[in-house]
Amino acid sequence: MSLLSNAQSDTSAKAPEAATSYTIYFDGYYKSDFSKQSTNNKTSFTNSNQSLQLGMASIKIDRTNGKFAGTLDLGLGKRAEEFSYHDNGVATIFKQAFISYAPNSTFKFTAGKWATHVGIELLDAYSNRNYSISYGFTYGPFFHTGIRADIALGGKSTMMIGVAQPTDFVSSSSPDKMVIAQFSTGTKDDKLKAFLNYQGGKDKSQFNLVLNGVVTSQFGINYDGTVATIAGANWSSNALYVNYDPTAKVGFTWRTEFFDDTKSAVGVGTSIFQNTFSANIHFAKLTLIPELRFDNAKDKIFINNNSHLNPYAGNFLLAAVYKF
Numbered sequence: 001m002s003l004l005s006n007a008q009s010d011t012s013a014k015a016p017e018a019a020t021s022y023t024i025y026f027d028g029y030y031k032s033d034f035s036k037q038s039t040n041n042k043t044s045f046t047n048s049n050q051s052l053q054l055g056m057a058s059i060k061i062d063r064t065n066g067k068f069a070g071t072l073d074l075g076l077g078k079r080a081e082e083f084s085y086h087d088n089g090v091a092t093i094f095k096q097a098f099i100s101y102a103p104n105s106t107f108k109f110t111a112g113k114w115a116t117h118v119g120i121e122l123l124d125a126y127s128n129r130n131y132s133i134s135y136g137f138t139y140g141p142f143f144h145t146g147i148r149a150d151i152a153l154g155g156k157s158t159m160m161i162g163v164a165q166p167t168d169f170v171s172s173s174s175p176d177k178m179v180i181a182q183f184s185t186g187t188k189d190d191k192l193k194a195f196l197n198y199q200g201g202k203d204k205s206q207f208n209l210v211l212n213g214v215v216t217s218q219f220g221i222n223y224d225g226t227v228a229t230i231a232g233a234n235w236s237s238n239a240l241y242v243n244y245d246p247t248a249k250v251g252f253t254w255r256t257e258f259f260d261d262t263k264s265a266v267g268v269g270t271s272i273f274q275n276t277f278s279a280n281i282h283f284a285k286l287t288l289i290p291e292l293r294f295d296n297a298k299d300k301i302f303i304n305n306n307s308h309l310n311p312y313a314g315n316f317l318l319a320a321v322y323k324f
Helices: 078-083 090-091 135-139
Strands: 019-033 051-065 069-077 094-101 107-115 145-155 157-164 179-187 192-201 204-216 220-228 233-242 249-261 273-285 284-296 312-323
Touching: 051 078, 051 094, 069 078, 069 090, 078 090, 090 094, 107 157, 135 220, 135 233, 145 179
Parallel strands: none
Antiparallel strands: 019 051, 019 312, 051 069, 069 094, 094 107, 107 145, 145 157, 157 179, 179 192, 192 204, 204 220, 220 233, 233 249, 249 273, 273 284, 284 312
């Protein structure tokens, strides 16, 4: 499982020479809700039923030149549009756009728009083993726009601190800004990594813990836990990811999550227990992801075949991800 590491410092002792790299990928999917209801989807990026959908076409350009670096990350499709949901038109294609300056091997300063450091999941489908996403990622931040400093503390430990616009805004007239922070560390053999993440501002705060554990070369366990407060109301998410890779070409992931919004901090108004079973089948640059998902809510928020409310929902999804 890929962990968010964009907030970690570059601890290399030698400044990189000028270089440019490109990452290009496409993804699409077909999803069938067992009750044939698209409204049963309560998380982002898979809001459809019984139709082929383009998730996103994306190109990311990374350029380094001595102590300076820059990233321009562009995307087209529903996934990019929902990621930049406060923007309209051409602005939605800019997933990330930032520049960095590293005066030495200990400090790095970054300014612009970048993917959040909070949580384990990412926007780009190739970076996740489940295609559908968790409630924790849906209701947590997607990105930040501002300035941050990454600091290497020695060994495997780093920290980040920064100031950003209100969550998921590129620009805002609000004088209230967000403080963002991260502390990360790990064991010498990298078999256990920990990321303690934070964002907070007026009437809003979020604490997040990500743990990445490697048990064997074929088996790993990850944890992503969040507690957040919005205007005095709390929501939380606790997700466990169990990964098993019997071969280099086939892998399996079970994600189980308990999401609690009984105080309606983000408008869901109930708690939900969801389980997602995904396979990753690799054919060179193509990955197929067949997926089964089941959501069980405390209250009747889903719709069944007879158009009646009930607490259960499920779907089958088949996604294809092609990465150059």
